[in-house]
Amino acid sequence: MKKRSPLPYAVLAVGIIAAGILGYQTRSANAVPADAVTMTAEADGFAGPVKVSVTATADKIYAVKVLENGETQGIGSKAIDQLPGVIVEKNSLAVDGVSGATFTSNAIKTAAADALRQAGFDAARFGAEPVQAETTADTAMEIPADAIRAIGEAQGNNGPVKVEIVADKEKIYSVKVTEHQETMGIGDKAAEQLPAAIVAGQSLQVDAISGATVTSNAILEAVRAALASAGLDASVFEHAPLVSGEKADDVVLDTDIVIIGAGGAGMTAAIEAADAGKRVILLESQSMVGGNSVRATGGMNAADTIWQDENAFDEAAGVEKTLKTAAEKYADNAEITGLAKTVQEQWDSYRLAPDGYFDSVELMELDTMIGGKGINDFTLVKTLAENSAGAIGWLDTIGAELHNVGSFGGASVKRIHRPVNAEGKTTAVGAYMVPILEENVKKRENISLLLSTTAEEILTDGKGAAVGVKASGETGNTVTIHAKAVVLTTGGFGANLKMVEQYNPKLKGFMTTNAAGAQGQGIVMGEKAGAAVVDLDQIQIHPTVEANSAHLITEGLRGDGAILVNSEGKRFIDEVGTRDVVSAAEIAQPGSFAWLVIDQKMADKSAVIQGYIKSGYTVTGEDAAKLAAAMGVDGAAFSETLDSWNGYVAAKQDPDFSRTSFAEPLEGTLYAIKVMPGIHHTMGGLRINTKTEVLNGEGQAIAGLFAAGEVTGGVHGANRLGGNAVSDFTVFGRIAGENAAKLAG
Structure with a gap:
């Protein structure tokens, strides 16, 4: 400000x-x-x-x-x-x-x-690290002289995936991924893990790596292609994987803090607790870290930062619209009314003497409360906003820089902080942050990361305090961990469609953007340990999910100037409204889908858009008429829509739907992505306080039990704003790690 x-x-x-x-x-x-x-x-x-x-x-x-x-x-x-x-x-x-x-x-x-x-x-x-031997083959396996080396290729998520194999008609001796463009933190995990699984199982029917199905399938298809090019019969390996059947020994471990779930919140909490000098065991049910966090595409909301000041302020209409909404729709909500009064005073002062970019902690709180329909836990909202700028600074210290600031749905001003790649183009925040968090976890000697280890029960003492975790290892062995504090960071339940339907029957049959591990286990475990829950029926659908693949299309495109049109080629909503409002409007359109329209200028600035194009999500046209034909919509109607929109951009006024966020006109070569709503985020979960202590039904803290991230409820209310999920897991993950460390003594 x-x-x-x-x-x-x-x-x-x-x-x-x-x-x-x-x-x-x-x-x-x-x-x-x-x-x-x-x-x-x-x-x-x-x-x-x-x-x-x-x-x-x-x-x-x-x-x-x-x-x-x-x-x-x-x-x-x-x-x-x-x-x-x-x-x-x-x-x-x-x-x-x-x-x-x-x-x-x-x-x-x-x-x-x-x-x-x-x-x-x-x-x-x-001090150089030793050269690692290839882990793509059984190194104890003797390779006969007549084994054949061959190359194969198949289409992955972002481009071709190439493999090199060594095999004969009876055995695969080696599989190596030699080239790929898959997403860091997602597809690259399949490239690391699947080749060894193929060799160990002598099978092309091995399970895909959870969360990286497209890349996994590409690797398997490339191996089949390589076998065919070598003149070998791939059907020999089309059987269930060979397994040893050996079960690992049960194990009992002792630590200061055990954290369940290695997504953004879990890894953040682990880093903070470890840096406080505590021993940490971090459990993850999947074979790779990241959870839903690695799928985040937009960025992180933070208020009143130095990086906002690098932008010219041109969002007066957005501030005025928010203040008007607060007055007209939430006059009976004391928190929103109080925030609006403070923001009005700040806004009046700024207009008298503009200095820098206008934003404030209170405006972020106001946006979050209005976005959540006023049912948010205001104490958690304050904690989120007040610590958001500091969280950006903390991320800098671990090597994750989010300095590019843009517009996003539900925010009055430019507030979402995004990473850029080597070419200065914005890139997906999850795929950027998760590898950095993982690297920080792995380089701390006092953090032990246990993958493919599923927590099943929170252990409690005679007084009900959390004192550890019982889990199941990859081979079904029992892993018991005794700890002074337990932190739940297991994520939500957006991938558990039965649980989604249980709490919101209207969402039966919807696709989901969630990672496979988002099953709600942490909520169930927390309840069994005496935790209260809140807002479980508040489940968010995201309006821009690619219609064929269920791939999440970032909200940032609309903030950067994209529009939505229906099957008639017409706009139907303020595209940067809150997700619930835009989704509802989209469902009301013919066929319950829309086309997200962008242009070449936007594609040139965004590595994310270029990834969508490479993945085949877009149709394209050299002008409005040709794009309309590619979309199958009326050319005259779409051309009129585009001309009207470009006029609104020039005038900075949208008389049709009162949109206040404008960028540049859409012109030249155009692209469109067919999108529809999909289950994206579960706002409800375990009830916590501002210290991230999990509360019981009487509102009292359960000793030794903390929670952060999507497993919790209250902060987002009835609807989460885009960009607040990363803020949530970073801010509350840090608090959970700090307070668990204090409790551990």
Whole structure:
């Protein structure tokens, strides 16, 4: 709302420059002996190969230089400026990466290690990680001389998936994914895990990796293609996987804190608790981390941040509309009325002396309360908004930068903070954040991550306090964990369609955008431990789910200027309204679907849109008439709709549906995605307080039991605003980790 001092960032910039200078001084200060060797190598960075030269002897590194790279200026360039000097100064590759530039840092260290190996030196002597053997085949399996090596390819979610196999007519000895463009944190997990499963089971009927079905199927099809190209009969391997039948031993573990669910909230809580010095066991029922969090496409809402100030303020109409809604529809709601009074005062003051970008914690609270129809737990809403800007700063410290700010449905102003890729294009927040959270979890020695381990019961003592968890391991063995605190971060129940129908029968038959693990187990376990629940009937449907694949299409496209048209080629709603309102309007259209229309300018700025195009979700046309034909709608009606909309954009006024968010006109080459509503988020769950303590039916905290994220209820009320889910799991995940650590002593 007001300009913040740029001093901290000026200091940071000076620090970066100084670090770069010191790095080069360190290299030049070392006298390089005559027997030193200089070698070059490269490794994949964020935006492509990073080429590095290293000058060294067997026991000392004298120089490291990045020769070529395509990394992002201001992000990857930080690692290029700083890391070589640190490696030389420490004479080690076992140094921390540069915050916010993890991929580039790892590329520099990997390339430097390879250069040392090429020079004939022991890279491990300098702290390099050992070269990992391929895990795609049974390394104990002897490969006969007549085995055939072959290549196969199939279409994945984002493009071709290529594999290399080694096999004969009776056995598959090796499967390796050699090339793919699948989503990090989702599809790449299938590329990591499925090849070994194929070899171990000697089967093409192995289960797909949960949450990565399309990529899994592509790998299997590519293996079939490779077998065919080798002249081998793939049907030999079309049987149930071979299994050893061995059950692992039951195990009993002791820890300070056990966290159930390794999605965004769980990993955030684990990092905070570990950084407080506590031992943490993090359980995940699926074979990979991420849950629903990895599927988040938009960004994270945060109020009154320095990154908002980088935008010109042009959202006066949005603020006025929200204040009008509060006065006309919520005059009997004390919290909303009080917030509206405060925001009105802030708005009047800003208009008298505009300074920076206008937003406030109270305006975020007001938007969230109105979006939730006023039934939200106001104390939780305040906690969410008041800690949102700090959460953006915390994410910076672990290497997750959300600095691009845009518009989103239900928000009065530009508030959603998004990541950008190496080309400066916005990208999906979940696929960006989850790998960074996972990396932070794995590098903390006091966090133990147990995948494919399903919690079944919260253990309690004689007084009802939570003291541990009973779980089932991958082979069916019992895993018992004793702990001083238990944190539930299991997510909602959006993938449990029977449970959805139980609480909201009107949603029977709807598709879902949820990950397979969103089954509501945490809610059931919490209730058995005495927890109260709230708002379980409040289940959100998202208006833009791709009609054929059930893939979530980000709300950010509408915030960036997209429109929705029906099968008659006409707009029918304010596209950036709340999800419940837009979904209801969409259901009321002929066929209960719509077309989301974007243009080439938007596609050029968004890696997300480019992914939709590659995945085949779009139809396209060089102009309105040709796009109308591709959509199968009336050309004259659609052309009139588009002309009217572009006029509204120019005038910054929408007389048809009172939309207040405008970007640029839609023109040139156009694209459209067929969308319909799908089950997206369950607002209800366990009742918690602002400390994330789980409450019983009397409103008292259950000792030792905490919860965060979608497993909880209250903060979102009757409808969640886009961008508030990431805020929710980050803010309350941090609070849960901090308070569980305090309880653990």
